[in-house]
Every structure is written in structure tokens, then in C-alpha cells.
Amino acid sequence: MRLLILPLLLIAGSLFAQTSKPDAQPSKQVVQYLDRFQQIIKKNALYADSLEWEQLSKEVKEKSQGLATIEDCRPVIDHILNTLRNAGDKHSAFMPKGKAASWTSSTYAGKQAESRYLEKGIGYIKIPAFSSMDSSVGRTFSQGIRSQMQALATQHNLRGWVVDLRHNTGGNMHPMIDGLQPLLKEETYGYFIFPRRKKEIQLRIRSGKGTKQGVGVAAITQPNVAVLIDSLTGSSGEMVAIAFKGRDNTRFFGQPSAGYTTTNGTYKLSDGAYLFLATGYMADKNRHTYLPTIVPDVVVEYAPQGAQDMTIEAASKWLVEAK
Numbered sequence: 001m002r003l004l005i006l007p008l009l010l011i012a013g014s015l016f017a018q019t020s021k022p023d024a025q026p027s028k029q030v031v032q033y034l035d036r037f038q039q040i041i042k043k044n045a046l047y048a049d050s051l052e053w054e055q056l057s058k059e060v061k062e063k064s065q066g067l068a069t070i071e072d073c074r075p076v077i078d079h080i081l082n083t084l085r086n087a088g089d090k091h092s093a094f095m096p097k098g099k100a101a102s103w104t105s106s107t108y109a110g111k112q113a114e115s116r117y118l119e120k121g122i123g124y125i126k127i128p129a130f131s132s133m134d135s136s137v138g139r140t141f142s143q144g145i146r147s148q149m150q151a152l153a154t155q156h157n158l159r160g161w162v163v164d165l166r167h168n169t170g171g172n173m174h175p176m177i178d179g180l181q182p183l184l185k186e187e188t189y190g191y192f193i194f195p196r197r198k199k200e201i202q203l204r205i206r207s208g209k210g211t212k213q214g215v216g217v218a219a220i221t222q223p224n225v226a227v228l229i230d231s232l233t234g235s236s237g238e239m240v241a242i243a244f245k246g247r248d249n250t251r252f253f254g255q256p257s258a259g260y261t262t263t264n265g266t267y268k269l270s271d272g273a274y275l276f277l278a279t280g281y282m283a284d285k286n287r288h289t290y291l292p293t294i295v296p297d298v299v300v301e302y303a304p305q306g307a308q309d310m311t312i313e314a315a316s317k318w319l320v321e322a323k
Helices: 006-019 028-044 053-063 070-086 097-103 135-155 173-179 236-244 310-321
Strands: 093-095 114-117 122-126 160-164 188-194 199-204 225-229 250-254 262-268 274-283
Touching: 028 053, 028 070, 028 262, 028 274, 053 070, 070 093, 093 097, 114 135, 122 135, 122 310, 135 173, 160 310, 173 236, 188 236, 225 236, 225 310, 236 250, 236 274, 250 310
Parallel strands: 122 160, 160 225, 225 250
Antiparallel strands: 093 274, 114 122, 188 199, 188 274, 262 274
16 A cells, blocks of 8 residues: 655655755764665575675765764665665565554554355455564454354355455465464465575464464365455465465466565564565465466456456356365
């Protein structure tokens, strides 16, 4: 989601003009902050070898002249990330300390999962983006998914599930996947692959996670799952989708995803801000990667606003007919 907050931008520009002196050397804290920022990228970034580091260092030095505070560094940080983006990285991002505080807060005002019964024995669960790194908030989010699925499975004789990831722009993938454990079971659902480090990390559902909060999964036994994606399914939303790739009795419906299928490492900076840096790829349980996008098995055109949802209709038809 992109916000245009023009008054704040004007204020920021005014403050930058007041605290910077173009002909002066940058302060020690500015030099240290920008050096650390570049070193993290140089050591860990997936596209680090595609950058002209000598030229970039020269540009950073020129653009940091006269900067006095860490807050003044933002234009230089944006330049570094734009250079990385021009090298092919479309996923890395910088989160200022103010925004980072909301991500680590124990209060959460974001959307929760939604569910309903679609008739003909089909359960429906919509997983929204989840933007929190607080563990207690994550557990509540996951439990909400499992509770809703359990309720539907208890109340209806289900033959299959629709997992709707459309408009899921990402955030923290783990609470989403933990919540969907009843459909993924206790097994490997993917890998993080880091080409530069020649390393991979196996991703598994941890045993018993679906029952710790008193939410049983015994009634959720249906093998058939239809996963819905679209052009706004991005980042961690795509990671959740990939967790279902390679799963038996599963089909994807909708439109190709947004194409942010690289994995982001999280690096906390000295002022409390975060650098989210593309460091590798997520692969499915069979080690297949999805670049540049996840393409659905069944492409369904977007329905006009207010019209019948043709993607849900196509998914429901398959679930009814599936063996």
C-alpha cells in the first residue's frame, strides 16, 4: 500500500535543509550508519555482486556531505536501495524506526482471517496480509485461522477448502502458515535457498502447533484444496502460496502473482529501523522455485466489481468434481 502524505514530506524536506550543510563533512554517526548499511548489503544481498561498489561508495560519499543526523540519511538510503533495485532486486525495503515500532508492538489493528461456508461441502478461508513481528500477536492470528476452520469443519460435511490469498500483500509469513497447519499437516512445506551462501533451510510445520491453544484439527481432514492468487498476492503472501505447491490434491486459480518471491532477511539498525533485504529464494517442498511469478493452474479473468466472483466459482467447480 502506498501513501501520499504531502505535508509530512514537506516538513521532512524543511528539516533536511536545516540540519545539513552541503560543504561540510558528514557527522561520525552518519558515516558509521551508512557504512553499516552498505556492509549488510555487500555481505548478504542476493544481488550484491551485480552492484558497482566503487561507484556506489563514491555516490554515497557525495550525497552524505553535510548530513548531521541519522534521520538525514534517508535520501542516501533510498539511493542505495534504488541502485539495488536497478540491479534486479524488487523486494528489499527500508522500514523507519517509527513504522518498526508498530511492527513489534503487542497491539494489532490489522485484518484477521475471514471464513464462510460456500455450499456443496466447501469451506472458505481468506488469509489477509499480516504485518507484525510480535510473537503473541502472531499466535492469536494463527489461532484465529485454525478456530474458524475447525468451526466450519465441525458444522458442515466438507469435501474441500478454498484458501484465498488474493490481495495478500505479505508481511510475516509464519503466523499465516502456522494457522493453515491443518491443511499442510506436519511435514516439510518448502525451503529457503541462499545461492550466494550455498545454503538451504528446510521449512517444516512443527509438531503439535495446531493444538497448543486448544484448537483441535481432527475434523479438518479434506485433502482437496483450491488456492486463489492474483496480481496483489505478493511477498509473504506468495510464500504462503508456495507452501501449498507440491501438495497433493491442490490446484491454483486466479491470476499470476506479484513476483516478490525472494526471501527477505531482517536486519535491525542502530536507530531501531529495519532493513529487509532480499537474500535468497523460497522453494516448494520439491525444491522448485517460482520466478518471476507464481502462475495459477487455471487462469481466471478478473470479474467486474459487484459481479459474481468467477475465481471462487471455478475453484468450487473443481472441488465438487475432484475425487
